[in-house]
Amino acid sequence: MSELRIEATINGRKVKRTAQPHQRLLDFLRDDLHLTGAKEGCGAGECGTCSVFVDGVLKKSCLVPVGKAQGTNIETVESLAMGNDLSVLQQAFHKAGASQCGYCIPGMVMAATAAMRANPFAGREEIKERLGGNICRCTGYQKIIDAVELARDVQNGRLPISALAELDQEDGKFIGANIRRLDAPSKVSGALKYAADMTMPNMLHLQVLRSPHPHARIVSIDTSQAEAMDGVEGVITCADVPGEDGFGVFVHDQPIMARDKVRYVGEAVAAVASEDPVIARRALEKIKVVYEPLPALFDIDAAMAKDAPVLHDYAPDNVTKHIPIRVGDIEQGFAESDLVIEETYSTQAIEHAYLEPEAGLAYVDPDGVVTVISPSQNITHHRHMLSKIIAQPINKVRFIMSPVGGGFGGKEDMIYQGMLALMAMKTRRPVRLVFTREESIASTAKRHPSRTVLKMGLMSDGRIRALQLNMICDGGAYGLSSEGVMRKAAILGAGPYNIPHLRVDTLALYTNNTPSGAFRSFGALQTQFATETTLDMAAERLGLDPFEIRRVNAMRNGATTHTKQKLKSVSLLRVLEAAAKGSNWEAGIPTSRGDTRTDMGGEGLRPACTLGARFETIEATEPQSEVA
Amino acid sequence: MARKHGRGMAACWYGIARTATVDRASAFAEIDDGGTVKVLTGVTEIGEGILTVLAQIAAEEVGVRPQDVTIGDNDTARSPEAAHAGATRQTYMIGNVVAMACSEARQRLAEVIAKQWDVDVDLIETANGEIWARGTNHRMTMSDAVHCAKSKGVVPVGSGSFGTDTTGLDPVDGSGRPWQAYVYGCQVAEVEVDTITGEVQVLGMWAAHDVGRAVNPRGVEGQIEGGIVQALGQGLMEDYQLQNGHTTTPGFAKYILPTSLDVPRITSIIVEDPDPIGRLGVKGIGEPAMVPTIPAIMNAIYDAVGVRITSLPASPEKVLEAIKRKEAETRQHAMQAAE
Numbered sequence: 001m002s003e004l005r006i007e008a009t010i011n012g013r014k015v016k017r018t019a020q021p022h023q024r025l026l027d028f029l030r031d032d033l034h035l036t037g038a039k040e041g042c043g044a045g046e047c048g049t050c051s052v053f054v055d056g057v058l059k060k061s062c063l064v065p066v067g068k069a070q071g072t073n074i075e076t077v078e079s080l081a082m083g084n085d086l087s088v089l090q091q092a093f094h095k096a097g098a099s100q101c102g103y104c105i106p107g108m109v110m111a112a113t114a115a116m117r118a119n120p121f122a123g124r125e126e127i128k129e130r131l132g133g134n135i136c137r138c139t140g141y142q143k144i145i146d147a148v149e150l151a152r153d154v155q156n157g158r159l160p161i162s163a164l165a166e167l168d169q170e171d172g173k174f175i176g177a178n179i180r181r182l183d184a185p186s187k188v189s190g191a192l193k194y195a196a197d198m199t200m201p202n203m204l205h206l207q208v209l210r211s212p213h214p215h216a217r218i219v220s221i222d223t224s225q226a227e228a229m230d231g232v233e234g235v236i237t238c239a240d241v242p243g244e245d246g247f248g249v250f251v252h253d254q255p256i257m258a259r260d261k262v263r264y265v266g267e268a269v270a271a272v273a274s275e276d277p278v279i280a281r282r283a284l285e286k287i288k289v290v291y292e293p294l295p296a297l298f299d300i301d302a303a304m305a306k307d308a309p310v311l312h313d314y315a316p317d318n319v320t321k322h323i324p325i326r327v328g329d330i331e332q333g334f335a336e337s338d339l340v341i342e343e344t345y346s347t348q349a350i351e352h353a354y355l356e357p358e359a360g361l362a363y364v365d366p367d368g369v370v371t372v373i374s375p376s377q378n379i380t381h382h383r384h385m386l387s388k389i390i391a392q393p394i395n396k397v398r399f400i401m402s403p404v405g406g407g408f409g410g411k412e413d414m415i416y417q418g419m420l421a422l423m424a425m426k427t428r429r430p431v432r433l434v435f436t437r438e439e440s441i442a443s444t445a446k447r448h449p450s451r452t453v454l455k456m457g458l459m460s461d462g463r464i465r466a467l468q469l470n471m472i473c474d475g476g477a478y479g480l481s482s483e484g485v486m487r488k489a490a491i492l493g494a495g496p497y498n499i500p501h502l503r504v505d506t507l508a509l510y511t512n513n514t515p516s517g518a519f520r521s522f523g524a525l526q527t528q529f530a531t532e533t534t535l536d537m538a539a540e541r542l543g544l545d546p547f548e549i550r551r552v553n554a555m556r557n558g559a560t561t562h563t564k565q566k567l568k569s570v571s572l573l574r575v576l577e578a579a580a581k582g583s584n585w586e587a588g589i590p591t592s593r594g595d596t597r598t599d600m601g602g603e604g605l606r607p608a609c610t611l612g613a614r615f616e617t618i619e620a621t622e623p624q625s626e627v628a
Numbered sequence: 629m630a631r632k633h634g635r636g637m638a639a640c641w642y643g644i645a646r647t648a649t650v651d652r653a654s655a656f657a658e659i660d661d662g663g664t665v666k667v668l669t670g671v672t673e674i675g676e677g678i679l680t681v682l683a684q685i686a687a688e689e690v691g692v693r694p695q696d697v698t699i700g701d702n703d704t705a706r707s708p709e710a711a712h713a714g715a716t717r718q719t720y721m722i723g724n725v726v727a728m729a730c731s732e733a734r735q736r737l738a739e740v741i742a743k744q745w746d747v748d749v750d751l752i753e754t755a756n757g758e759i760w761a762r763g764t765n766h767r768m769t770m771s772d773a774v775h776c777a778k779s780k781g782v783v784p785v786g787s788g789s790f791g792t793d794t795t796g797l798d799p800v801d802g803s804g805r806p807w808q809a810y811v812y813g814c815q816v817a818e819v820e821v822d823t824i825t826g827e828v829q830v831l832g833m834w835a836a837h838d839v840g841r842a843v844n845p846r847g848v849e850g851q852i853e854g855g856i857v858q859a860l861g862q863g864l865m866e867d868y869q870l871q872n873g874h875t876t877t878p879g880f881a882k883y884i885l886p887t888s889l890d891v892p893r894i895t896s897i898i899v900e901d902p903d904p905i906g907r908l909g910v911k912g913i914g915e916p917a918m919v920p921t922i923p924a925i926m927n928a929i930y931d932a933v934g935v936r937i938t939s940l941p942a943s944p945e946k947v948l949e950a951i952k953r954k955e956a957e958t959r960q961h962a963m964q965a966a967e
């Protein structure tokens with residue numbers, strides 16, 4: 001296809017360029033003009049990280065073909081802070097603590113700018129509505145909405161400009177103060193470079209061939225046609241690994257690229273590097289892999305069945321990890337109980353959905369040090385593992401942690417850094433890999449889906465006498481963090497309560513599903529969901545307020561935990577008290593008394609959502625003079 | 629009435645830093661020219677605000693301002709080991725080592741200046757970029773103090789290393805000391821359930837969490853708010869689905885995430901029960917923030933409409949089905965009672 005000639009005004013400057021017809025406006029801005037403030041969070045119009053103005057209209061630039069830019073006036077986030085001064089809105093984001101990882105923030109700032117242009121007096125609900133097309137995975141949106149309200153009030157003169165300034169700490173005491181985030185200006189302006197925003201001279205692009213099978217034997221891999229293609233600079237497979245091929249947070253059961261077998265759909269099998277990512281992608285189709293499909297395991301019951309296929313030789317029963325905790329005599333505990341409740345709970349697999357898909361850049365430096373730049377949550381451990389994998393001393397391996405656009409545990413796994421390192425070693429050129437959203441979702445870890453059977457025995461006064469918790473998790477194809485997740489789930493599962501008779505078992509199993517791994521709150525979320533829900537049922541059956549039943553059982557200063565550890569100070573009672581007071585809780589038995597409670601509908605709520613009711617403008621008032 | 633309201637609560641606990649293993653971290657600090665501070669440590673920001681937290685800690689320890697602090701370098705070839713960014717460990721582990729390193733560097737500077745002024749080193753105070761000796765007229769800027777130290781051949785540097793007194797678990801009964809610091813939390817949810825559609829809206833959340841000591845309260849709120857909304861996503865809508873190992877939720881069109889329209893008003897209540905072991909008293913908040921959210925919401929749904937959702941997510945279809953089942957049971961009971 002022929003090239004396009006694009007003439008447009010971009011951030012106030014005339015630009016004349018040729019572009020490829022397959023490019024999107026987002027590619028043109030990022031790759032050709034190096035305006036990397038707009039990010040690619042999804043490439044499908046769903047997240048808003050790529051938002052820009054085209055002729056004054058907010059657009060998702062991943063959906064705009066570059067040809068459409070012809071003759072338009074485009075503003076990107078970089079235009080907002082011209083002359084180094086952040087806009088009022090950007091300053092308000094800084095002041096309100098509205099940015100965390102920052103990856104959604106340029107897009108958010110653009111959407112918020114559009115909202116304020118559309119209605120400078122927009123109320124909170126309208127602001128939310130106008131930001132509804134932009135996803136943020138970190139902040140919970142509250143501080144973002146606060147920031148827009150702050151900017152609105154400053155712009156309208158309801159608040160002085162000094163409302164945006166840093167607090168002075170005259171006594172030099174900064175611990176405990178709401179100091180503005182030091183990294184916020186780089187995030188609200190779009191200046192911060194994440195791994196996908198970085199380039200190096202002579203850089204290659206890596207593309208990954210992934211398994212289409214949940215479980216198959218690899219009969220052969222033939223890369224010769226791909227290697228012979230014009231523009232292909234290198235092809236790698238597991239045959240290129242010089243050392244001990246295995247990574248994982250606990251057991252190193254996963255090869256950099258599939259070796260002999262594939263165990264899940266999306267597992268890396270081979271990778272190609274080229275100066276042109278399009279050529280690299282085409283070359284993947286030229287790699288011939290012969291698979292022999294094997295029977296696969298798709299759920300925990302199948303994994304535990306007798307004669308189930310074995311996924312990893314070292315684990316003949318498909319058990320990734322089992323953690324037991326035992327206190328007292330569980331049968332005696334239930335026998336002594338006045339009330340026994342048993343319930344089964346299940347939780348689903350969850351995607352981290354950090355807005356920054358995985359990305360990295362690797363090179364071999366002039367001293368032969370293999371260097372990987374990536375948003376890794378664990379550069380220390382990655383360095384250890386990579387040095388074994390490439391059979392180099394540890395000081396010949398260097399990991400640099402690029403700004404992380406959201407991790408939540410999902411970036412603890414060394415899922416792609418090994419391929420980058422191997423390709424940089426093979427080609428002796430810098431190599432960059434940027435995952436698509438689909439690649440990120442299909443190939444990286446999830447929160448463990450779980451099934452928990454919880455049995456709780458209580459005395460009529462609410463004291464827990466016995467608790468039995470049995471959780472089985474789908475750990476997926478590789479171990480990753482399963483062992484640690486099972487441990488935390490077990491230790492914390494029964495809650496911060498005194499329980500004389502306890503039996504906890506947590507178990508993760510191998511299956512041919514997407515691997516499960518580290519995810520913020522690491523197993524404790526699943527088990528405590530079961531325990532805390534059962535406690536509510538118990539409170540109802542025993543006629544107790546839910547706070548009261550927890551007070552009755554609460555560990556106190558000097559308590560002994562379920563792992564027989566003696567604690568010093570235990571703040572649980574204080575925390576319960578604070579929550580009851582803060583929420584103005586009306587004590588009572590949880591008998592579905594929602595209809596009759598008097599503590600609802602007060603402060604600290606948002607209005608319920610009814611379509612169309614949100615567009616209500618705050619009153620325009622007289623500007624207030626600046627307070628000194 | 630199609631819209632019913634209810635409230636529920638749940639509590640949680642959590643361990644700080646790595647589990648059932650010895651955790652460790654380290655940092656270097658230098659009081660640099662111009663009265664600025666350079667801190668090196670192996671791991672930093674994943675979005676939680678740790679850079680700012682470390683700068684606040686360094687500033688207070690040395691006696692400068694947070695904007696005078698430069699933090700590097702997240703680089704295994706340039707900075708000392710600080711292990712990983714996760715496990716609710718950063719403020720606890722890295723915060724404490726940065727304080728230790730900065731305090732050592734400050735002490736080195738204070739000794740030179742005390743000698744210069746011929747006063748006892750214990751009289752030296754520093755804050756906001758100035759150094760002085762208590763009860764005297766001696767005072768100068770940190771910038772001049774660094775210059776002075778260097779002219780005497782002293783570069784004010786320090787280092788810190790911190791490890792936890794923890795053990796693995798017994799393989800049979802699980803006994804052991806997995807963490808040295810624990811935190812506790814409690815959340816209350818107020819929901820509206822539409823009995824026609826099954827849709828649940830969380831209107832308000834109150835979250836009380838012990839964080840040890842809040843270095844940056846707004847940052848703590850940010851963690852609580854973000855954690856609650858992630859948990860709300862799991863509680864009500866998110867669902868990674870597979871069919872024969874192939875995902876059927878491959879992008880954000882199918883994998884539904886909470887947006888600004890889904891989120892409740894969140895009131896954070898920070899409780900401070902200082903850690904007695906670490907130098908700063910800090911603990912953490914990242915992960916525990918989301919632990920009580922789901923049961924609090926599910927218990928609130930029960931309060932509103934009398935159905936227990938024990939299988940996540942509490943999607944409108946699932947809630948509606950449970951409401952219908954309950955209505956049918958109630959009708960049946962009423963009929964039986966009438967007979």
Ligand code: FES
Pocket residue numbers: 039040041042043044045046047048049050051060061062063
């Ligand atoms: S909406 Fe364009 S990248 Fe997500």
Ligand code: FES
Pocket residue numbers: 098099100101102103104105135136137138139355405406675
């Ligand atoms: S700050 Fe919004 S996605 Fe991280």
